[in-house]
Amino acid sequence: MKRLLYSVFFTAVVLFLTTSCTEEQDFGQIDDLRVTPTLASGLFYMESDEATINAAGALNSFYSQEINFDAFNEQYVAERLLEGVISYEMDNTTSKELRIIIEFLDEAGRPLDREIFTIEADPSETVVREVSYGPGGKSIDILANTSSLRVLANNLGDGTSVSSAEDPKIILRSGAEFLFELQ
Template identity: 25%
Template sequence: MPKYILYSLLFLLASSSFMGCTKPVDFNQIDDFEVSPVLEASLIFFDAQAPDFFVGGAEAATVEDFVNLDVFQDSFINDNLLRTDIVVKGVNSIQRGYNFKVDFLNDLGQSQYSFIVEVEASPMTNEIPFEHTERIEGVGLEALKRSNKIVFTLIMLPGIPIDTGTLGRVHLESKAVFYFNYQKER
């Protein structure tokens, strides 16, 4: 093969590597940007043996805890939050039922949103699992956004007395699932 043909082929191959085929890029597509993330946050974890409800020689009918909530101070969250699910699950192996109350409070300590999970007694100290999902949207979500504190209250229902020899346990855990939708404004 003559050298000029070989050099011509090499030149064509080399110059074609600097060229490429691309589709035209439409930078206006960013105007159609939309994202719908889902975020989860742990709220409370509680695990107690039955004798833990016997304090100072008497049965403790209620146990209370709280979490400060400052997520609703953020304008991005307030503007783009579509729904919140509060998931409460656990087991009860105490021969007493109880109510698990969740209150969302504002700066003044006023209830903005509440719900109660009813947990049945364990008849034979077997672990009875439960799960409850509280879906909060619409008017309830607007009330939730005015909250800055969550109070969790476990209220023992009447039944067999609890003392230092009572068998069983209460296990609770909860999380919040936040559903967002963000669209770029045109």
């Protein structure tokens, strides 16, 4: 009799546990899912020594390059771009005041936007600038329509002076973070 009582009790507990711990599955939850990955990438790197700057002469350009930027050339990607931040970091150990111009160009080569940096001569502090695109920043359409970047560097100083630094040069680093919505 005890054995029958334990069997009934055990069966009741098992049935109670299996029905109380389950819930009907809702596979429609994917409709509520929002995926917004952030993509971080380096954009470009420029370095020039003081001898190259002096060779260009006073008030002349010593660096010019156009960089392909097809990150958003697919319409699917461009439409899902929510926001972005481009970071610039410049170190100048030369004896020259310099101007760096970065232009964002569309497919036809027309400027969409421009960032201009005037960097003091040695000893200058590291210049850091972050530019936001999207809510609270510049238009996100600038990034979505950019096909290339043009980097120009001009010597605003003389063409003969030499810095007392061991290896005088200008270094420009640039990186970006972009936020996308995939759903």
